[in-house]
Amino acid sequence: MRCGLCVRDCPYDTLKLAELGDNVATGTPYFEARKVPCEMCDDIPCVVACPTGALDRGLTDIEDARMGLAVLIDHETCLNYLGLRCDVCYRVCPVIDRAITLERFHNPRSDRHALFLPTVHSEHCTGCGKCEQACVLPDAAAIKVLPIALAQGSRAEHYLRGWEEREAAGGSLIGEQIELPVRGMEDQPYGDTRLRPDAPPAPAGLDSGWKP
Amino acid sequence: MRTKGWLRAHKWLLARRATQLGILALFLLGPWFGIWLVKGNLTSSLTLGVLPLTDPFVLAQSLAAGHLPYREALIGAGIVLAFYLLVGGRIYCAWVCPVNIVTDFAAWLRRRLGIKGGRAPDARLRLWLLAFVLVVAAVTGSLAWEWVNPVSMLHRGLIFGFGLAWGLVAGVFLYDLLVASRGWCGRICPMGAFYALLGTRALVRVSAGRRSACDDCMDCFAVCPEPQVIRPALKAIGQHHPLILDKDCTACGRCVDVCGKDVFRITTRFDRSES
Numbered sequence: 001m002r003c004g005l006c007v008r009d010c011p012y013d014t015l016k017l018a019e020l021g022d023n024v025a026t027g028t029p030y031f032e033a034r035k036v037p038c039e040m041c042d043d044i045p046c047v048v049a050c051p052t053g054a055l056d057r058g059l060t061d062i063e064d065a066r067m068g069l070a071v072l073i074d075h076e077t078c079l080n081y082l083g084l085r086c087d088v089c090y091r092v093c094p095v096i097d098r099a100i101t102l103e104r105f106h107n108p109r110s111d112r113h114a115l116f117l118p119t120v121h122s123e124h125c126t127g128c129g130k131c132e133q134a135c136v137l138p139d140a141a142a143i144k145v146l147p148i149a150l151a152q153g154s155r156a157e158h159y160l161r162g163w164e165e166r167e168a169a170g171g172s173l174i175g176e177q178i179e180l181p182v183r184g185m186e187d188q189p190y191g192d193t194r195l196r197p198d199a200p201p202a203p204a205g206l207d208s209g210w211k212p
Numbered sequence: 213m214r215t216k217g218w219l220r221a222h223k224w225l226l227a228r229r230a231t232q233l234g235i236l237a238l239f240l241l242g243p244w245f246g247i248w249l250v251k252g253n254l255t256s257s258l259t260l261g262v263l264p265l266t267d268p269f270v271l272a273q274s275l276a277a278g279h280l281p282y283r284e285a286l287i288g289a290g291i292v293l294a295f296y297l298l299v300g301g302r303i304y305c306a307w308v309c310p311v312n313i314v315t316d317f318a319a320w321l322r323r324r325l326g327i328k329g330g331r332a333p334d335a336r337l338r339l340w341l342l343a344f345v346l347v348v349a350a351v352t353g354s355l356a357w358e359w360v361n362p363v364s365m366l367h368r369g370l371i372f373g374f375g376l377a378w379g380l381v382a383g384v385f386l387y388d389l390l391v392a393s394r395g396w397c398g399r400i401c402p403m404g405a406f407y408a409l410l411g412t413r414a415l416v417r418v419s420a421g422r423r424s425a426c427d428d429c430m431d432c433f434a435v436c437p438e439p440q441v442i443r444p445a446l447k448a449i450g451q452h453h454p455l456i457l458d459k460d461c462t463a464c465g466r467c468v469d470v471c472g473k474d475v476f477r478i479t480t481r482f483d484r485s486e487s
Contacts, residue, residue, distance in 0.1 A: 001255045001256045001266070001267075001270050001271075001274065001281075001285070001355065001358075002253075002255055002355075002358060002364065002368065003252040003253055003255045003256030003257060003266075004251075004252055004253060004368070004371070004372050005251055005252045005256065005257075005258055007372070008242070008248070008251040008252065009251075016372075016373075017368065017372040017373070018375075019369070019372075019373050019374055019375020019376070019377060020365065020374070020375040020376040020377040020379075020380065021375040021376035022375055025359075026359065026365070026375070026377070027358065027364070027365070027368055049258075050282070051256055051258070051264055051266065051281060051282055051284035051285040051288065052256070052274065052279070052281035052282060052285045053279070053280075053281050053282050057282070
């Protein structure tokens, strides 16, 4: 109802009511993550204050909140993408190692270093905006909290991920395939194309499981 | 005014301004001085941490939009609804609404500058608009009138910050000043129409109890924001008693103030006495 009771009960003055001309529906509460992010209070006073249910009292664990979704939107200015170890967004994340992980990749520019790319996982990100506020870039942040509808693509339901299906079914769904020899890897089991088979295998996908 | 002196000729006006500004002050004590007696704004508020108050017009929009709010908002709207049902619907307009100060000022300036004419829409427009607002709320699932409502925007603006909402309030002022006499509150505002419908059976009424003393100076008609409500009571047209029972009367008391013959008084709907 745009009464502002959530604004009044926010202990960090994070929430504001939009004024006519702001980029938000006039009178509705919002916050600017770059200036004052959500501190994710355990008792969620804004939700308790809301008399209408615009903020849903079904939310009792702040880690279940979905205020938006952080997106590392600018790969060109992000220091970690440039090969440095900034990591600030990762460090300040209240849901560290779940909502943001650092993923290790080869750095092709130096060809001898690693890139540690901050990677957001929608399953855990609350959209609190601590990462956007903390980003060390001078003005706009490289990582920003966006509305979820803007941030996420929709997953094609018919598109199956082979590795997930194989794990669920306990084996390949399409049966074993014809084995053709790979030159130089004759000693290794079929399908193993690693150059250093002694190194521990990395799980599929972006989540390598690596921790600093 | 010549016969009564300035103070007596502005008694109810001063009482009204004191009420309007007093209510506003209660809301501003928090953000300005850190004294949190009342939080929120006229749309929905919490007083002393226990008393919820919610605007029933906004609640009606919310219900039309298909959203049932939590108990606090329902109780709050129930309290406000009961008050205006009992005391007087458009008492909200004259004694609480912040836009009233703006449109009263426009009407005063219009009289002072001698601005005449203009184009005022039919007074039933506000009822159509009220129905339209509820339909739009139902269709869009949003609080339709709150996108443009200058009443909530002015009040919220004073407490939380305006942005460009100033323009909307200025628009209402200029419309009343230059285009339509008493145009906003008397013709357009669906919120006023809503409260008018609430107050059809309400207690507090203005009576033209000493109408026999009327000398037809027309001062009351000139100052009244809804002048059509006076005639039936003052001139006994379509009724015998001197009570102004029209739902559009805001009980502002300006007629009581300006009448040199003390024809009018503020009383209850049961007081049909005449002298």
